[in-house]
Amino acid sequence: MERWVHRSAPRGLVARSSIAAVLFVVAVLPGWTLGDLAEHRTGQPVLDWLITCGWSGLAVAVCAPWCSYRRRDGWLGAVPLYGWYLLSVLSWRLALLPYRDWEPRRDELWRARWLTGDLLGYWRSDPPAARAVTAARRPAAARRTR
Incomplete structure (x- = not known):
């Protein structure tokens, strides 16, 4: 989605x-x-x-x-x-x-984006995803490589 x-x-x-x-x-x-x-x-x-x-x-x-x-x-x-x-x-x-014209703090840089094109000079810092990333499982039908 x-x-x-x-x-x-x-x-x-x-x-x-x-x-x-x-x-x-x-x-x-x-x-x-x-x-x-x-x-x-x-x-x-x-x-x-x-x-x-x-x-x-x-x-x-x-x-x-x-x-x-x-x-x-x-x-x-x-x-x-x-x-x-x-x-x-x-x-x-x-x-x-949701745009920013100030530079984010160091601890915010991981989720901030410097915008380009028509929005050059602005930052965008969206909130973290609502659903946490979980560990992926190995498919049951996967073939072993060895």
Whole structure:
């Protein structure tokens, strides 16, 4: 059975920018809103920062594996302001998937392909096959060579 291959063109600049902006807002706004509500109820601005930064760290940890970052980079996402920068980079990268315009990490190279032709300059990194490769069995009717 032949595997289905996605043959569309990468998104243009306007579409990619729009998608990245929406992804950034979806990743940041809930934490920001929860932080403001917590500060309003308790009167402690530190709680606002903790919730907002924690939410950003969680969003980075969820998005990171799709964008050649490690899940543990979520700790960096919890750093004030740097987390939002990291989320903007991840949103920009997520908006282009399944194509990539960044070089994969060394541990991702085994499943990445450098595209040629009209897609020169892009990488494609499909998820691993759903079914694992198993050991082949020798056919019962095979003739011995010796």
